[in-house]
Amino acid sequence: MRVEGVGMNGQDYWLPQPDLDGIDVGTVLQALADPVRLQIVRALDAAGESTCTALDVPVKASTVSHHMRSLRESGVVSTRLVGNARPSRLRRDDLERRFPGLLASILSATPPSRDGGDSPAGGPDPKPAL
């Protein structure tokens, strides 16, 4: 993965990331399957854009930074360079174009109900969520 050159004229600079058509669904699923990374993605969804330090997640900024890199390299987030800060944001539009509905369905997912762990009657037609 190529490191971006530093441009001029007040332009934004970005850390390297895969092109839209280079994003792989398996890699994105691996990125999102980690519980901490999924928390980071939800926090970025709420924040819009955030540095690792400012993000509202219950882990150290250095841990966030490590996971943010995975998210960027898999195509889930973009990271800008602004002086010494590196704010990141979800690649919401890119992911919607590449895998329509995927990110939205994950972000809108509700937690499982407490009593919904097993199917008491068995079979493929469980009771609907309340």
Next chain:
Amino acid sequence: MRVEGVGMNGQDYWLPQPDLDGIDVGTVLQALADPVRLQIVRALDAAGESTCTALDVPVKASTVSHHMRSLRESGVVSTRLVGNARPSRLRRDDLERRFPGLLASILSATPPSRDGGDSPAGGPDPKPAL
């Protein structure tokens, strides 16, 4: 997870699986993030219903069986008992109700293009897929 009792009257019997409202998006993402399990899911999508032995994937039936259990316990597939056979199928309708758009977006995802690995110009606006 409770083991289903064996019923009577020619009814189908099913291995235990989480209820619709007990399915967790993080667990589903973990299940689908494994490359072999994603292959199994794609093969089941094509086959409709299949035993581990008959499924068209390039791994041993015992490996398929191991992964099929993970997929069932996470809520991605249902497995019937038919004599000694255990055909499985995707819980397509359940997953669509629980996480609308998730499974469809994964199954319809195209592989990344060969030359789409890096963003030559950087920034959050990569070139569109050809």
